[in-house]
Amino acid sequence: MVSDGPLRPSPLVEQAAERLRARIADGVWPVGTRLPGETTLAKDLGVGRSTVREALRALTGAGMVRPRQGAGVFVTAARPVEDFPTRLRRAALVDVYEVRTLLETQAARLAAERRTDDDVRAMTAALDARRAAADGPGDAFVDADIALHAAVVAAAHNPVLTDLFAEFTPALREALIDLLDLVDVRHAERDHGDAAHAAIVAAVVAGAPDAAERAARDELLAIQGKLTGQG
Known part of the structure; x- marks a missing residue:
């Protein structure tokens, strides 16, 4: 009252x-x-x-x-209206991943249709950096992982998608670091998820939209499965 x-x-x-x-x-x-x-x-x-x-x-x-x-x-509202980054920080990890999957599968598809030579070089370098960070500190590995996904999103050449992913990044980084503590993904997967990420890059580079979308969905759904105990 x-x-x-x-x-x-x-x-x-x-x-x-x-x-x-x-x-x-x-x-x-x-x-x-x-x-x-x-x-x-x-x-x-x-x-x-x-x-x-x-x-x-x-x-x-x-x-x-x-x-x-x-x-x-x-x-105009009975409660204060939170900005999007604040709402993301408060969101459940599974909810963040559901939206991330929707966003990135379409980004991968568009990237396969629109990637340039510069995009190919950026994605290849990001994949190499992720491999190099695989056995290092958890936060460095997460940063390298996000950088690879950001390179794929950038290759879609849609500024709205790029901005949305940028909004997701702080909450996503925090969620992924928490996930490493919750589920030791790097040790559970012998190759630290390298094959799944390489498949995304290969499909985008090859200009195969269906394969790129499928590879991105498979990789992200596998993480969702771990979050819900189904993976």
Whole structure:
């Protein structure tokens, strides 16, 4: 329940924003309704209008309210809206991998259709770097693995796919490092997954979209299987 006691003498803007957030979350002001004016809110909270204005600015940044010119401030969400990287960090590892599989299988297919000589050199170098990192520290191996997948995505020459993969990278890196602790993939697979990754690169280089898509799907689904205990 919302507390309506007096605000404490600490940062008033933060307290005012939190009080307004709580009231919106509790349904005092449902999504779509207009908030009371600044003067009314200031009197209600026991603060100045400038404090209310800053608190509303904070709620706007959180995606909970939106000012409309000449109409007032309206509620747009009952909870703060998290940005995509934040949501990825909070997501379950299996969920991240499901979306990653959807993204990268199509990226591999497009890469097989669009790769250039520069892309081929980049993927080959990344595959060699992954092999070199296979017996090194776990975080270095994960970085090399991600770099190889990023090279394949880049070869698709779709800036939206490239940006999506870049958004995934921080959460993906953390998830893969956790996965190495959870399931010792490198020791469970004698070649550290080299054959599966080499198959992806070979299919892309050969310009074989079906084979590239299949190789990417097989490699990523194998990891999903380990996450769910089915691999």
